[in-house]
Amino acid sequence: MDRTHVMVVGAGMMGSGIAAMGALAGHPVVLVDLSAEQAQRGLQRAVDCIRLREANGLATAAEAETAVANLSTDVEVPRAAERAFLVIEAIVEKLEAKQALFRQLDELLPAEVPICSNTSGLRITDISALCDAHPERTVTTHFWLPAHLVPLVEVVMGDRTAEAVAVRVRDELRTWRKSPVLVRKDLPGQLANRVFQAIIREAIDIVASGLASAEDVDTAIAAGMAMRFPVWGPLMHLDAIGTDLGLSVQDTVLPSICADREASPYIREMVARGDLGAKTGRGFYDWSTRDMDAAMATRDRFIIEACKVLEGLRA
Numbered sequence: 001m002d003r004t005h006v007m008v009v010g011a012g013m014m015g016s017g018i019a020a021m022g023a024l025a026g027h028p029v030v031l032v033d034l035s036a037e038q039a040q041r042g043l044q045r046a047v048d049c050i051r052l053r054e055a056n057g058l059a060t061a062a063e064a065e066t067a068v069a070n071l072s073t074d075v076e077v078p079r080a081a082e083r084a085f086l087v088i089e090a091i092v093e094k095l096e097a098k099q100a101l102f103r104q105l106d107e108l109l110p111a112e113v114p115i116c117s118n119t120s121g122l123r124i125t126d127i128s129a130l131c132d133a134h135p136e137r138t139v140t141t142h143f144w145l146p147a148h149l150v151p152l153v154e155v156v157m158g159d160r161t162a163e164a165v166a167v168r169v170r171d172e173l174r175t176w177r178k179s180p181v182l183v184r185k186d187l188p189g190q191l192a193n194r195v196f197q198a199i200i201r202e203a204i205d206i207v208a209s210g211l212a213s214a215e216d217v218d219t220a221i222a223a224g225m226a227m228r229f230p231v232w233g234p235l236m237h238l239d240a241i242g243t244d245l246g247l248s249v250q251d252t253v254l255p256s257i258c259a260d261r262e263a264s265p266y267i268r269e270m271v272a273r274g275d276l277g278a279k280t281g282r283g284f285y286d287w288s289t290r291d292m293d294a295a296m297a298t299r300d301r302f303i304i305e306a307c308k309v310l311e312g313l314r315a
Contacts, residue, residue: 007087010118015033015090029046035075103132154190155170278292
């Protein structure tokens with residue numbers, strides 16, 4: 001049987017978005033889950049993702065129709081694996097479950113088929129620990145939520161991953177209208193979350209110290225540096241202003257920046273008193289007077305418009 005399919009295991013929010021992007025890239029995609037009902041729900045979510053991109057000019061009507069036709073479901077891993085040239089796992093974030101699936105896939109698939117994990121927090125080295133046949137073809141492909149909109153995918157090499165495999169996966173994802181980055185060490189937080197956690201750490205410390213409110217911190221980031229980030233990263237910024245000036249600013253500012261090596265007592269106290277964010281009605285914001293669904297919709301509208309601009313710049 002010809003290996004023409006992308007196999008996505010796990011038909012939840014992430015898996016369905018990944019399936020949509022694989023289908024929009026022109027590949028037949030088989031979405032696998034434990035039951036036909038779960039798989040079908042995932043397929044419908046994937047269709048919704050495709051239609052959203054079509055409705056907002058991120059896919060043509062012809063591309064969307066082809067993508068929808070490219071989607072299928074299965075409940076049998078061995079059967080779906082027979083058609084796969086690429087496998088992306090997006091199941092529950094539990095190490096034992098992922099290890100068991102990776103071991104099964106490693107036994108089923110020929111050596112040339114990469115086995116990827118969408119894990120956001122686990123190491124691919126640990127996930128693939130039971131892969132005795134071809135651990136060199138295991139790699140993390142961490143799609144950022146929402147997977148059908150955010151261009152970033154972190155392609156992370158484990159301790160036993162062959163660089164040629166990681167490069168091949170990265171290059172494949174470039175054809176999915178993604179912006180994949182190659183991460184050469186299997187560390188907690190991968191790449192982007194390491195940067196993001198540094199921002200979060202300082203943001204919490206600013207609020208805890210009374211320097212500014214949570215809303216003003218978010219506004220300063222959203223209306224300031226974040227406006228440049230889609231096309232102007234921090235290292236390009238340093239080259240633009242001169243590394244000598246960058247060094248001077250670091251010498252001045254870094255001594256007063258939070259450098260804690262563990263979570264802030266401020267957020268620990270929030271969790272202890274039950275202020276868990278939108279799900280409990282209060283976190284850094286009072287969600288009894290705000291609408292998280294509306295906030296997420298605004299976020300997605302902005303991402304859609306940013307994607308249009310970025311695609312226009314690349315054209």
